[in-house]
Amino acid sequence: MTRTVGELLTATLADIGATQVFGIVGDAMNAFTDAMRRERRMRWIGVRHEEGAALAAAGQAKLTGRLGVCAGTTGPGANHLLAGLYEARHDHAPVLAISGDVPTTLGGIDYLQAADHVQAFRDACVYAATIGSADAAPAQIHEAIAAAYGRRGVALLNIPQDVMGASTSRPPLSLKTLREPREIAPDPTDIEAAAQLIDDAKSVAIFVGHGARDARDEVLALAKRLNAPIVHTYRALDQFAFDEPLVVGGLGLIGSKAGQDAVHRCSLLLMIGSDYPYSEFLPQKVTRVVQIDERAEAIGRRLPVTQAIVGSSRPALAALLLRVQPKPDASFLGLAQREWADWRRMLDRKADIARSEDRIHPQALARAVSDLAAEDAAFCVDTGEVTLWTANWLRPRGRQRIIGSYNNAAVGTALGMANGVQALDPKRQVIVMCGDGGFGMLMQEFATAVQHRLPIKVFIFNNAGWGLVHLEMEEAALPAYKAGVEMRNPDFAMFARACGATGFTVTQPQALRDIVGQALSTPGPVIVDVAVDPAEIPAMPHVELDKVWRFGVAKLRETVQA
Template identity: 60%
Template sequence: MSLTVAELLVATLDEIGARQVFGIVGDALNPFTDAIRRQDKVRWIGVRHEEGAALAAAGQAKVTGRLGVCCGTTGPGANHLVAGLYEARKDHAPVLAISGGVAAAKRGSDYLQEDDPVALFRDVGVYSEIIASPDQAAAVIQQAIAHAYGERGVAHISIPPEVFAAKVPGPVPSIATLRPRPEVAPAAADIAALAQMIGEAKTVAVLCGFGCHAAAEELKALSDRLNAPLMHTYRGKDILPYDDPRWIGGIGLIGGRPGVDALHQADLMLMLGTDYPYSEFLPTKTRVVQIDERAFALGRRTPVALGIVGSVRPALRMLLDALPQRGDTAFLDAVNADRAKWDAMLDEKAALDRSPDMLHPQAVARAVSDRAAEDAVWVTDTGEVTLWAANWLRQSGRQQITGSFNNAAVGTGIGIANGVQALDTARQVILHAGDGGFTMLLGEFMTAVEHKLPVKVVVYDNSTWGLVHLEMEGAGVPPSEGASFPNLDFATFAQACGARGFTARTPHELTAAVDAWLAEPGPAILHAVVNPDEIPAMPHIDPGQALRFGISKVKQAFGALTRRG
């Protein structure tokens, strides 16, 4: 029995293991959505905004490494996908974006909602093509998915309705090739050169990125062999438990002073599976060796003495065979002593008895962290909330962390969380969101309610764009009029959506509110009204920055006096 293009696409998604398509229906998509309706393996999940569909697909691809799928109709339906698809582009996650096309007979006449879909998706995608004939459908579908996996990015296909409904002459070829890229072993000569450099270095520090996720055991063995501290990027935070003595912590604003100092003090830094973009936190005098699967990423953030193309796990297995055991633990001991002081400061900032009438965001993040399931998935929106969630979260080692890492887009959290939760509704998914970010795609909470996705959202309400506010103060500029805003009651909003809402305004209310919120079987919101003047813990603030913070506060105080006068 011959299939239509729509049926072939659905059958192909089923065969490669894609189980959900996120999107909003439209007339150009009718043959496709009907093909999904007539089978029971691939599920359509209707969202409230196409950006939410793209974010959900990207979220799935980020946490699994497997293809996420999203869909939008002609014109604006496809346009709205693009912003969310930058999540997959910037974090190198495989996503297939499907858009409905204007009928071929109408193209070129400035028809309703007509645009150039190939050009539209060209920057965000690694592949973009119109299927103009059913004869090309099988080959284009195969190529789109192959590019998404092979280049770890967004592939886009636009299909007009008459093509969607047309019969195809044959199946998609080479389906067995449509799978995630395998690990790549480095050259033996490069590993030998690295072993020699390690032998010449008295102290070694290791920076671990997202590319280390498959290599947790090898990282521990490397640390034990060299008595080397392991630091991590935010994307690598969940690889090991927070209390592992090898796992010192993060660097940069999403991290702490001990990790930054360790990298600067070591003779040799190994930069593993990361293209860490904030080069101001990377050492300038330490010798650096970088291992990454992407040759183009080697040496672009900081000068490297040796760049090795390969996956981290096979590289470390080869390296461990060439390294003798070291006995000197002085460097690791010193870093851990510094780390203990930093952790004590974090504990003090998160203490519930720090102030009786004011709820501090650090206390919220710590309370949620310590009560979460051992295998929870953490999703963090972008902004000041990222600093609270990242620095005060104490991960178990079985939990996963995701969010808008390299795109750093505010408002993406609820869409990503919905996609992750749709993978497994029995697994706890917790979203940390700022008030500004959460209201950007507020309707996507209704997606969670409609599809019974039990996402737990904690909204940090400080009635301001917190990170922007902080950046203004760091520049010595008093926050502008647009930096603050009024808010809705997020707990009441949850109830209006048919879910449950909880509120905490004081430390006394926090513990009970968190317990009740996490115990709720369906989607729920915790509205945490937090201190708007809290300043995150920063690894190093230079005198100029401190002065500018002070100047900003003086200007704010003077402005308040002037207004009262």
């Protein structure tokens, strides 16, 4: 059977279960997009900017663990993918990026739109290569997808225009091997040593990351046996229901005092499936640490580790459950639970709509959306102050999921990722939580949602500026640089209507909950532009007295400056 490289690539993607490709068409991609047009198992979703394509693919890969696919044509088209691909790179999500290139006969002579995509993309990729001939395509397509899955990252296939349209009779290779990696069993010796450390410890705290997602039941069973409080990363926020009694909040900027204290007071910290990057929030002295991770290189690089367990979380915890002894003393857990209850009461007070008659507090917006969202809603959260509002005031339940820019921490990513998540299931409620700055960065992707009938619901925390940057300046006792942090925004609700969708504007707290409910029940894409109080300061358990003093100095300087 003879096929063009474009047809081979399309059929291979369809055969392994991919159903969508996000991108913008262009002449170097014509043989591929024409094959997509004729392949009924696949759907081309045209975006307004290639970064939106990469973000959509990354959002799908983060949610499902399956391959996301995006494409861009020669030169600037493909280069626009790069910023979005760092989402997959940093969160270890499998994505295949396809870039068009100038014909092979025109390479190396500074031809129109020529660019060395392989070199430019290399830092973002686990695999990056140019397909030099049609007969090389089957092996390289296999290698790229296998690398994206096996090494959990981005693979780039750069395909010159003449190669994309050239034909080969060589078949695709080993399609059944192109899948998510299987679990890694731990070494029994490591399990035995870790169990002994746990048995000897007076108190244990469990710190859970995204790598423990498939081990939720085992985490809860072990925590119950050890009377150990569970503390989570931001990315693991949705692994447990907000009212799970063994969970006492998060760590760091989005953490609770209970979580912070539990991690630092325990005599042994069990760290599961997390390569938590903010080492300043982790105990660096005294506490013994057992760390479980599939990646040996991730163990011990954030804090001193007493015992490593290289393996997947579920089998490792299942083995520990067979070995560790129960801890009947519940005093350590009880203290953490009382502190967590106090913290939650504070969160509830901050989220009370009635605490101001003329201002909408961002916590109230986050809580209203959380309370009224569907039981299987997927939240796509942007980066900035909105991250702090959502991470502290969302209360996950049911089958809800939260997708964010966890390790890339990029502003302007939520809308693109939401389009990808929504495209997987148009009937699922997909909610975007973003600031006005983040929405403005890639707001044209709302037009993508309207065109492809992706019924995303966008809630804009509009504080007319870069809120987190403002906060960081004040934390350093510097007056906010108004030319840098303030912005004049368009009417976002009117923008929604101009795109052919529904838009709401909320300026009064009394109307907030009703409009949130109305927006969530409105068919099709929706934007809700909410004017939130720009002076609100997030709840941060680690802020010391000297930093509070710096906030005060900054506010005084801003007053004088005004």
